[in-house]
Amino acid sequence: MTTRRSALSRQPMAIIAVCMLGVLVLLAVFAPVVWGDEAVAADPDSIALPLSAEHLLGTDKLGRDILLRTLVATRLSLVMAIAATLIGACIGLLLGAMPAVFGARAQRWFASVVSTWLAFPVLLVAMLTVVLLGPGATTAVVALALTMTPSFARLAQTLSSRVGGSEFLAAARMLGVSRRRQFTRYVLPNIAEPVIVNVTTSIGGGLLALSSLSFLGVGVQPPDFDWGRLLSEGFGEVYNSPVAAIGPGVAVVFAGLAFSMLGESLAAHLRNREHGKALSPRRLGPAPVAERPAETPSASATDCAETIVPLLEVDGLSVSFPGPDGWIRPVQDVSFRIAPGEIVGVVGESGSGKSVTMMSVAQLAPAGAAVTARRLRFDGEDLTGLTPAAAGKVLGTRVGVVFQDSLMALNPALRVGTQLAEIPRVHGAVGRRRAHEMAVRALDDVQIPDAAHRAQQFPHEFSGGMRQRALIAMSQIGSPSLIIADEPTTALDVTVQRRVLALLRRECAESGAAAIVVSHDVAVLAELCQRVLVMYAGRVVEDVDIALLATPERLAHPYTRALTASLPDLDTDRTTPLVTIPGEPPDLSRPITGCAFAARCAFATELCRTETPVPVPHRHGGRVACWHPQDAIAPDTTPGREEVGA
Numbered sequence: 001m002t003t004r005r006s007a008l009s010r011q012p013m014a015i016i017a018v019c020m021l022g023v024l025v026l027l028a029v030f031a032p033v034v035w036g037d038e039a040v041a042a043d044p045d046s047i048a049l050p051l052s053a054e055h056l057l058g059t060d061k062l063g064r065d066i067l068l069r070t071l072v073a074t075r076l077s078l079v080m081a082i083a084a085t086l087i088g089a090c091i092g093l094l095l096g097a098m099p100a101v102f103g104a105r106a107q108r109w110f111a112s113v114v115s116t117w118l119a120f121p122v123l124l125v126a127m128l129t130v131v132l133l134g135p136g137a138t139t140a141v142v143a144l145a146l147t148m149t150p151s152f153a154r155l156a157q158t159l160s161s162r163v164g165g166s167e168f169l170a171a172a173r174m175l176g177v178s179r180r181r182q183f184t185r186y187v188l189p190n191i192a193e194p195v196i197v198n199v200t201t202s203i204g205g206g207l208l209a210l211s212s213l214s215f216l217g218v219g220v221q222p223p224d225f226d227w228g229r230l231l232s233e234g235f236g237e238v239y240n241s242p243v244a245a246i247g248p249g250v251a252v253v254f255a256g257l258a259f260s261m262l263g264e265s266l267a268a269h270l271r272n273r274e275h276g277k278a279l280s281p282r283r284l285g286p287a288p289v290a291e292r293p294a295e296t297p298s299a300s301a302t303d304c305a306e307t308i309v310p311l312l313e314v315d316g317l318s319v320s321f322p323g324p325d326g327w328i329r330p331v332q333d334v335s336f337r338i339a340p341g342e343i344v345g346v347v348g349e350s351g352s353g354k355s356v357t358m359m360s361v362a363q364l365a366p367a368g369a370a371v372t373a374r375r376l377r378f379d380g381e382d383l384t385g386l387t388p389a390a391a392g393k394v395l396g397t398r399v400g401v402v403f404q405d406s407l408m409a410l411n412p413a414l415r416v417g418t419q420l421a422e423i424p425r426v427h428g429a430v431g432r433r434r435a436h437e438m439a440v441r442a443l444d445d446v447q448i449p450d451a452a453h454r455a456q457q458f459p460h461e462f463s464g465g466m467r468q469r470a471l472i473a474m475s476q477i478g479s480p481s482l483i484i485a486d487e488p489t490t491a492l493d494v495t496v497q498r499r500v501l502a503l504l505r506r507e508c509a510e511s512g513a514a515a516i517v518v519s520h521d522v523a524v525l526a527e528l529c530q531r532v533l534v535m536y537a538g539r540v541v542e543d544v545d546i547a548l549l550a551t552p553e554r555l556a557h558p559y560t561r562a563l564t565a566s567l568p569d570l571d572t573d574r575t576t577p578l579v580t581i582p583g584e585p586p587d588l589s590r591p592i593t594g595c596a597f598a599a600r601c602a603f604a605t606e607l608c609r610t611e612t613p614v615p616v617p618h619r620h621g622g623r624v625a626c627w628h629p630q631d632a633i634a635p636d637t638t639p640g641r642e643e644v645g646a
């Protein structure tokens with residue numbers, strides 16, 4: 001709550017809006033008390049006076065001071081606008097959000113009522129109300145509330161439809177939570193914020209609408225007066241005293257602006273909060289770049305396959321996100337190479353930075369990420385220092401990405417075939433018909449039955465496995481040299497997983513594309529990959545031949561050993577509890593001294609707690625970043641490590 005208040009109080013627009021509202025509230029409370037009598041008492045000696053020092057806005061035809069009347073009218077004008085908006089919002093919320101806790105039939109009925117109501121012209125509703133109730137302040141409030149109700153209902157309907165289909169509400173229903181409680185505890189809190197923002201801005205609009213009604217003579221009736229009434233009277237005298245209409249006019253604009261600005265500030269604040277409570281990068285200073293000890297050769301320079309020109313070469317990749325207390329560093333000094341046609345796995349505990357690393361390589365880092373690298377080369381082209389947009393252009397169709405969540409990765413509003421065809425159309429300047437043929441062929445290639453028909457369908461009409469295959473087809477359609485698959489089978493059941501994996505392997509074999517496959521699943525990687533990068537706390541701690549995962553005693557890093565024992569695979573008995581690695585991964589928002597795994601490692605020494613190990617070539621043929629590698633093949637003779645011992 002403190003954060004929320006302080007974040008809002010940093011917005012200049014919010015400060016101005018609150019000051020303006022403060023003035024209005026003071027006037028609404030005190031003006032009628034202080035100037036109430038003066039504002040209504042006629043003075044025959046001061047009839048229709050022009051502006052003067054005594055009467056800054058002149059007087060009306062009964063000799064009353066127009067400025068004082070404007071100030072006194074603040075209370076009635078605000079109360080009416082707020083009341084009408086709140087009534088409209090409450091009825092709208094009931095109509096729009098209540099159906100979420102009833103069945104689909106009720107939702108359809110309520111949706112029809114709201115749509116019909118929305119179709120009525122606003123003026124017609126207002127006129128009808130006046131005809132039925134007769135002119136007056138109450139009528140104006142009712143008329144305004146009735147015209148506001150359907151738009152609030154539509155907003156609530158849209159917002160609550162997401163909650164209506166949510167699993168937590170379904171669970172509440174199953175638990176027998178009453179409808180009233182479902183509405184107040186489950187639906188309302190989840191739609192409250194945007195509704196509150198809308199109510200605030202609507203009060204500004206309501207003020208204008210009420211003033212118009214009073215101006216037209218169907219709102220507040222004498223002897224009562226609001227700003228609209230005063231405007232109407234002022235316009236009546238516009239030829240004698242043009243300033244008479246200025247006061248109430250300015251008041252309406254002032255109050256309308258105050259509410260609109262407050263609403264906008266609230267909306268901006270909520271938008272910012274969606275992106276986390278992070279400090280702005282400007283306040284945080286430049287993003288940190290991981291230092292490499294001077295005497296250590298670059299990991300990529302000592303990497304395997306020296307003779308092969310790598311397809312992808314990543315050296316010293318670091319990714320940071322602005323956080324509430326400083327930079328969060330989920331990826332630090334990551335280096336690796338991928339040879340053409342090679343399939344490499346990436347494994348590590350949740351939060352170890354696998355996805356952020358690979359998405360950063362593909363120039364798809366999440367918004368707000370600060371990505372730096374000493375070297376980033378793809379297919380002979382140097383991407384170092386390019387903006388993500390420029391690097392993304394270079395990568396074009398040469399990198400295909402298979403995302404984890406196929407439902408989120410596919411555009412729900414476009415047919416699957418159209419989405420696939422978009423790639424050759426945009427990147428290959430291929431004609432519409434040819435691009436569509438390519439899309440159908442790509443779907444057929446990934447064994448989607450009746451591909452021509454399926455291409456016409458929307459993503460929600462596909463099963464999870466089919467969507468994932470469509471994503472693989474999408475990643476292939478541009479004939480990429482590298483596929484980055486981020487947990488491509490996590491959401492699928494075991495049988496479908498195997499089919500999707502076989503497909504991915506076949507696609508890579510046929511096209512000769514290299515692939516990076518991020519997964520929690522050792523079996524997935526074992527079926528696909530030749531090599532695996534093991535990540536811990538944002539660093540690659542071991543780079544090892546996939547075959548060694550089956551023989552943990554030959555793995556060098558204590559973390560890799562613990563991880564292979566803890567990760568489930570396709571054949572894991574899910575009814576028995578999984579082995580867990582004792583301890584917690586480190587907090588990435590704090591600087592880590594030494595090896596990040598030291599606190600959880602049985603072999604850690606003082607050196608591990610003070611010096612960060614970098615990946616160096618190891619006798620198992622890969623690389624390992626550990627002061628005490630554990631493989632039992634031969635005693636550790638790595639220079640500089642003898643004195644530490646295991």
Ligand SMILES: Nc1ncnc2c1ncn2[C@@H]1O[C@H](COP(=O)(O)OP(=O)(O)OP(=O)(O)O)[C@@H](O)[C@H]1O
Pocket residue numbers: 321328330348349350351352353354355356357366367368520588
């Ligand atoms: N948009 C973001 N803003 C701030 N921090 C982020 C953001 N995205 C990721 N992170 C940070 O990066 C860390 C690594 O995330 P990443 O998704 O790469 O982990 P992962 O190893 O792929 O985990 P998982 O296997 O659960 O997907 C996260 O724990 C989080 O702290």
